[in-house]
Amino acid sequence: MTTKRNVLGLAIGAALIIVFFMTPAFPQGTETGGITGVVKDPQGATVPGAKVEIYNERTGTLERGLTTQSDGTYTATLLRPGSYRVEITAASFKRYRAVSVQVRITETTRHDAILQLGEFTQSVEVEATPTLIGTENATTGQPIDSHTLTSLPLASPNYLFLLTLSAGTAGEPSARTASAGWASGIRSWRRWSAPQVPSR
DSSP: OHHHHHHHHHHHHHHHHHHHHHGGGSOOGGGOEEEEEEEEOTTSOBOTTOEEEEEETTTOOEEEEEEOOTTSEEEEEEEOSEEEEEEEEOTTBOEEEEEEEEEOTTOEEEOOEEOOBSOTTOEEEEEOOOOOTTSSOSOOOOOOOHHHHHHSOOSSSOGGGGGGGSTTOOSOOOHHHHHHHHHHHHHHHHHHHSOOOOOO
């Protein structure tokens, strides 16, 4: 009976470890951002039915293809953080191309476009200007890359101190707080796997 309980405890522990390490591999809403905007003509009238294509500038791949709504708006969600190129085409207008449109975690970047009258074969290229953070959503986020992890002199080995680098955060998590969750999980696993000695 004790052997079976030990095996069961080890199996549960192994499953939890696998789930913990594999979870970040799946895209999640909290790890992505978006781009939204409205397309207008030179007179300020909205342009419905315009074709909007969003390309990842690092890979060159097409990430989203959509058309503007009846009010000229478009929205692309679940985009990974990075730099994007937005191309817009419509009948009787020049091709519109915006480069360096930045997407950040949990934020929706607003990029409005004004199309110019002309042939489809002609194009107009603009460089996106940064928009105010949080104009579409009060929630903000900030990626922490490997360069940040290795180059910054941290006052503590506790990686949760990196969270204080993000905009809008305050306070410093203690090492005790950081380890509380892990300690609780380890104690629970030990209770599962510990052999039960029958009372006499």
